[in-house]
Every structure is written in structure tokens, then in C-alpha cells.
Amino acid sequence: MWEWLLQPIDAGRAHDLGAVISWHGRMMTLAWGVIAPLAVLVARYMKVIPGQDYPANLDSQVWWNTHRIAQVVAVLLMFLGVAIILRSPGATSTTGTLWLHHWMGWTMASFGALQAASGFLRGTKGGPTDPMGMRGDHYDMTVRRIVFEVVHKGLGYGVLALGALTILTGMWQANGPVWMWIVILSWWLLLLLVAWFLQRLGLAMDSYRAIWGPETPQPRNFGRPSHGE
Numbered sequence: 473m474w475e476w477l478l479q480p481i482d483a484g485r486a487h488d489l490g491a492v493i494s495w496h497g498r499m500m501t502l503a504w505g506v507i508a509p510l511a512v513l514v515a516r517y518m519k520v521i522p523g524q525d526y527p528a529n530l531d532s533q534v535w536w537n538t539h540r541i542a543q544v545v546a547v548l549l550m551f552l553g554v555a556i557i558l559r560s561p562g563a564t565s566t567t568g569t570l571w572l573h574h575w576m577g578w579t580m581a582s583f584g585a586l587q588a589a590s591g592f593l594r595g596t597k598g599g600p601t602d603p604m605g606m607r608g609d610h611y612d613m614t615v616r617r618i619v620f621e622v623v624h625k626g627l628g629y630g631v632l633a634l635g636a637l638t639i640l641t642g643m644w645q646a647n648g649p650v651w652m653w654i655v656i657l658s659w660w661l662l663l664l665l666v667a668w669f670l671q672r673l674g675l676a677m678d679s680y681r682a683i684w685g686p687e688t689p690q691p692r693n694f695g696r697p698s699h700g701e
Contacts, residue, residue: 479649481643487649492560499550499552503546503549505656508632510663511543518538519677527685573641576634576637580635583631584635594610595620613680640656
């Protein structure tokens with residue numbers, strides 16, 4: 473059993489990597505295979521945390537701070553992973569299927585950085601709890617806020633999917649051992665099951681309602697869906 477778990481996924485090729493490629497893979501897998509998916513789960517399902525006494529107690533900052541910090545860490549790890557692999561002598565090689573991993577990796581890195589930068593498009597908050605005044609991009613759901621939500625969330629889910637494929641192509645290129653494939657695929661399956669379970673519980677609350685409540689007669693609140701980030 474142990475011998476099977478330790479053998480490369482492709483028995484016809486060797487699994488012999490240097491430290492540079494190994495650390496590149498670790499950084500990228502940690503960033504886009506572990507931290508980024510958790511950040512998305514928190515943002516989608518933890519806008520109201522257990523014990524918050526919603527809607528008497530509104531606008532928990534736990535999900536926001538966790539999502540923001542996790543996203544920054546993921547992007548920094550990504551840049552570190554890119555810097556590491558550029559030190560490899562074969563960083564520009566396109567032999568075999570390596571071109572596919574390179575293409576997907578650079579695309580993911582570009583869109584990942586763009587997705588993180590899109591957070592600056594969110595605009596002002598507004599609402600009765602904002603010391604800057606009632607008017608705000610989020611409270612009034614301005615065009616800027618709508619564009620931000622479409623771009624930020626769309627890029628986020630897209631980068632997650634592309635990141636998963638990039639990780640898998642990298643593992644295949646590196647001929648990772650069987651246990652690596654089992655661990656990463658099992659982890660992603662667990663995340664999907666958790667997301668499905670939380671969705672069934674109705675915890676995918678809209679950020680507008682999480683901040684200002686489900687029934688308050690505030691602008692742009694009526695007619696908005698009850699679920700979905």
C-alpha cells in the first residue's frame with residue numbers, strides 16, 4: 473500500500489525534482505488550492521457568523537477581514553512561487569506538455585493579480601452606520617458597485633477553476649506521487665461538500681442584507697435575492 477502511494481502517478485517516468493520546482497509547486501498549491509478556496513467559502517457563507525444574533529446584530533467584519541487577509545496571502549504566495557520558478561534553468565522550456573502548464577500558469581497569475589486588484593473598485597460603503605454619510609456606492613448600489621461585484625466575483629470563481637487545472641497540470645508534469653493526487657483531490661471534494669451543505673442551510677447571504685438587515689426599508693434593498701454573495 474505504502475509503495476503504491478509513494479510511486480509516481482506515471483510509472484513510466486521518474487519523479488525527480490529539484491528544490492526550486494518543488495517549492496514552486498508548494499507555494500502555488502497552498503495559494504490557489506488551499507487558501508483561495510477557503511477565502512471564497514468564508515466570503516460566501518460566513519457573512520453572518522454563528523452566535524451573531526442576526527438580524528439584531530448586523531455587519532460582522534469577521535468574513536471581510538478573513539477574506540481580505542487570505543486573498544492578500546494567496547497573491548503574495550503566488551508572486552513568490554513565480555519568482556522561485558523563474559530561477560529554474562528550464563523555466564522557459566515548452567517541451568512536451570509543459571507549454572500548457574506555462575500558458576495556464578501565467579494566465580492564472582495575471583487574472584489572479586487582476587482579481588485581487590479589482591477589490592479597489594468596490595467604492596464607498598454608505599448607509600446609516602457609515603460615518604462618512606448615507607450616500608455610498610454599496611448602499612446605493614451604483615453602477616460602480618455593480619461592476620465591481622460582477623468583475624470581482626466572476627474573476628474569483630474563474631481563477632479558482634483555472635488554478636485547480638494549473639495545479640493538476642503541474643503535478644502531472646512533475647509526475648507527482650499517488651498520495652499527492654489523493655490528498656489534493658480529496659481536499660477539493662471536501663470543500664465542495666462543505667459548500668453544498670452550507671448552501672442547503674441557506675447561509676449564502678447577500679452582503680447587502682448582512683450589513684443592513686433583511687427587512688429594513690433601505691434603498692435598493694427590495695427585490696434583491698436572499699442568497700448569493
